[in-house]
Amino acid sequence: MGKAITHIKTNWQNFKHEIKKNKVLFLMILPIVVYFVVFHYLPMPGAYIAFVNYNISKGIFGSEFVGLRNFRFLIGNGDLWRITRNTLLYNFVFLNLGNLFQIALAVMISEISSKWYKKLSQSVILLPHFISMVIVGVFAYNMFNYDYGFANTILTSLGMERHEFYSDAGIWKYIIVFFNIWKGTGYGMIIYLSAITGINRELYESAYIDGASQWKRIRYITIPMLKPTFILLLLFGLGGILRGSFDLFYNLIGTNSVLYPQTDIIDTYVFRSLLGQFNLPLGAAVGFYQSIFGLIVVLTVNHIVKKIEPDYALF
């Protein structure tokens, strides 16, 4: 015990000494520290609201403690399972299909010999990354609106019936995946392209001398060399596997409850509990569950990676 206290004491003295020595550096980092304490660390204990019967006048910490009641309720009515399944499935598809498109396009663009065409196509494919999801919502309206949408213009001009996209829950999973790929491919493609640029040219030259065809050079040099980048992006993706892209889902689906069974994810559910149903403890319970499981997933993935291939570990 005594040893521990002296240890803390010397640590504290060291810290005071450091502050005195590097006063300016501490002052320079102070604004960031204050910001992160207020906006990131201060809300953390607020997650306690998930365990109470919230009463506005009594505040979070004055309200009655109800243990896991909110969680039991969410499991009981099937909501937690439904939104977890949706979030995981969507993210799984986004991650796999997204990386597939990004790698394929990066490889194809790197094979294009004309410099200006390379640059132009790269710029065009990156463009969707720069616009807001609100505009994506406008695009969806522009294409799938019942009365005026482009899809229905085509259908009617072909003599077919108009389709009511906004009440067809089944079709939106494809539209959501389409817009996710549409918006995200350019970003990932650039990362893969910079990895391709980093590959040693001599590898290709010696393969060429050995008579390897162009396809073989892609298959046995380019693609294997992208593995580290792929694993790094995959790890980042897995770390956020429980984090839904709220802005995509909200701007496409909005408050159209007909589509919820197939398109409700954790983040849209939490949002509705806040501004729709005003059931804060329920939303906070889902949010807490999302944070804890997200943390467990990141730590597990990182632990496994560290064992197999330490170079790829995130921390």
Add this chain to the structure above:
Amino acid sequence: MVLNKRHEIYSVDGLSLRFVCYFFVTIFALLCLFPFILMITSSFMTESEIITEGFKIFPKKVSASAYKFLLNNPQKILNAYKVSIFITIVGTSVGLFFMSMAGYVLNRRDFRYRNFFAFFLYFTTLFSGGLIPSYILMVRILHLKNSMLAMILPGLMSSWSIFLMRNFMKSIPDSLYESATIDGAGPFRIYLQVYMPLSIPALATIGLFQALGYWNEWYNAMLYIESANKFPLQYFLQKMINQTNVQQLIKQGIVIDVSELPTQSIKMATAVVATGPIILLYPFIQRYFISGLTLGAVKG
């Protein structure tokens, strides 16, 4: 030795593969452009054609009446522009200043607690209190409901950008710091006069990320902003697109006279006007963005 390109092109296998690459890249690029083109052509359609036949890529008749309408009733959209420009400038410059300073401190070898502070920032990417506690903090404790600060503060600083800054500064030789110290400059002056000018590529990249985030801001506006005169551009647009009844549009000041209104083309024209600045600036800013992605690929 340099590859003989000419020979390669004439080999049958290389030629067909190259054709496949050109083909798919072109198809995908066109797919990326398509929604933009449809939005623009729709905004130039006459209302009667939209109502009878729907939005088209090749309208029968081209009309600028939607834009004329926006030009004659510019107050609301101009105001939304002003709000967006304001939060973009303030948020970007303030965030950039504090984040570059933090990146500089985290890079100083003589700063003993740099790893502790780096973890302190990194931990927030692993665990968070969630939306509900943050909302309660913003509204009940900081009293930011309906304040412009509610749109600026949440995105002001990110640990990711701070680490990007620090990683960039790692490439600046320490000898510069040492010689400036010998000349009698303090840490803040070295930051301002030595490190800032050398960090312009990183500053441009992070500034671009910040500015893009603020320009595309709608989420915090939806959570916290109540009065229409504080709506940023994207949120204004979102409200307008989701508005199906004309009465609401009149209340929002988007539409004034109910009869003969180009409502549908106005929606599309507003979207074009809101995206315009990004499309116009895009050719100039994208290279900073690309270099930033490459910088960010270095792991924190």
